[in-house]
Amino acid sequence: MEELLEILEKNSKLSEEQIAVMLGKSVEEIKSAIKKLEDEGVILGYTTLIDWEKTSKEPVTALIEVRVTPQRGEGFDKVAERIYRYPQVKACYLVSGGFDLMVVIEGKSMKEVALFVAEKLAPLESVVSTSTHFVLKKYKDKGVIFEKSRPDNREVIIL
C-alpha cells in the first residue's frame, strides 16, 4: 500500500497496468487498492506540477504570515476556514513560532495579491497582522527542482 502510494506520488501518469507489473500484483488488485485509497480520502486527487514561468501566463505567488487571535471554543480552525475557502488560497497551514497561519496565495499580478490581502485577509476580525512575502523565484517545489531537464550524459554503451 505504502509502495503504491509512493509510486503514484512520484508519477501519477503510470497506468494501472504498469503499476501492477511493477509491484508484481494483478491489475484488479491495483484497481481496487486505488479505489479504496480514494474512497478513504487517502488519495485526494491527481495534479500536475507546472513551471508557469515557462508559459505566457506568469502567476504571482506570495507567502503570507498571518497572526490571529484564536476564537473561544473554535481555536484557529474557524479563522483558518474563512481564509482557506478562497480559491486564491493555494495552501494554508497552522504553524508554530512567531505567527500562526502560513497562507500561500496565487494571483495574476502582484497588485491582485496585494488587494486580496488588503481587502479580504487583513480586515477579518480575528486577524491581528499580516506580512506578505512575494516569491521571486521558485527553485524547488513538491520535491522537484525547477531546472532544465538534465540530459542523460552517459556514454551510450558501457559493458
Place this chain on the structure above:
Amino acid sequence: MNIEKMISPTIRNIPPSGIRKYFDLVNEMKDVISLGIGEPDFVTPWNVREAGIYSLEKGYTHYSSNAGFIELRREIAAYLKRKYSLDYRPEDQIIVTVGASEGIDIALRALIEPGDEVIIPEPSFVAYKGCAVFARAVPVIIELREEDQFRLTPELLEPAITEKTKVLILPYPNNPTGAIMNEDDLRKIVEVLKDKDIIVISDEIYGELTYEGKHVSIASFPEMKDRTILINGFSKAFAMTGWRLGYACGHPAVIDAMKKIHQYAIMCSPTTAQHAAIEALRNSDDDVQAMVREYNGRRRIMVDGFRKAGLDCFEPLGAFYTFPSIKKTGLTSDEFCERLLMEERVLVVPGTAFGDCGAGFIRATYASSIENISEALIRIQRFVERYSNAK
C-alpha cells in the same frame, strides 16, 4: 622500427571489442534509446556529493595512506558486518581500490604465476578474462546455461578444475544475466572448493541490488572466509561510477600482496571520493533503498515487456540487467542488435560481448527511466513481430 611489433603479443592478440561498431553507428543517429549502459541512471545522492565538495573546500587534496583512509576502512568493515554479517579488520584485511575494476586486477596479479588457470564462468563482465590474460594466466571458461538460471553448479565447476587451477571468479549478482546465487546455491559450490587450494575472487559489486531475499556472500561461509577475496565498490549501489572507488577484503597475506601492487601502480585511491564514500556508508541507506525499489519496478516492467513481445526471458533477480533469448527471431545476437538499432533506434548489447555462450541472447539494462523503457519495449515488440512473421 615497427612499432606494432613492439606491443606485447599478449596484448596484441586480444581481439578488438565487438561492440565498437555500435559506437560508430550510434554517433550518427538521433533519438536512440540506449539500453546498453551498464551504470546507474541516478546521480550520486546529494549528501554524498556534498561531502566530496566539502572535503575540497577544506583543502583535503592530499594522498591518503596506501590502503585508504582508516576511517573509510572502518566504515566499510561496519557496513559489511551490518549487511552481510562479514567480519574484516579495517587495519589489515581491507584495501580501498580504484573501483572494483582495480580490485579484480590486483587480486589476479597478486595470485597468478604465468600458466596458472583462472576459472571464469561466462557470460560475464569482460574485465575478468582481460585481467587474467594481462596477468599471464590461462582463462578456463565455464559456459553457464539458461536452464540453470545462469547459476554456477558443481556439475559445471568440477570438470573445470585441474592441478593448475589457482582462482575461481564468482561473478554474482551477474552482469550481464542478472542471475544471483542464493545461500543453497553457494553451499554446493563451497562443498566442491572447501579442501582445494583455490582462491575465490567474488565480485559482489551488485550485491545491494538483489530483488529476492538478501544477497549472501560466499565469504560468510566460515570455511571460505580466508579463501575468498571479496570485491565490492560504490559504483552501482551508491550510483558513484565516476568517482572510481571500490574495495577488496580478504586474508591479511593476500591483502598485503595486493597492497604492494596498489602502492606502486596507484599510490592511493582518489581522496575526494574516499571522503564522499564515508558519508555514503554512514547516511545513504534510505537513498539506496529507494533506488533498489525503483530498479525493481522497472525490472518487472522490462521482463514483462520482453515476454509480451514473445521472447523467452528468465527472471533476473540481481544487478540491473535482463538477458532475454532472441533465438525465436532466427537472428544472431549481433544481427538482432544491429537491426534493432537501425530499424527501431533501440540499443541493446549482444550476449556474445560477454562470452561465446551469450550467443542467442541480448543484454538490456533497466538503469533507465520507465518512460524510456516503456517506449523501447513498444519498439522491440514491433521489431520482434516483424521478424517472427517474416519467418
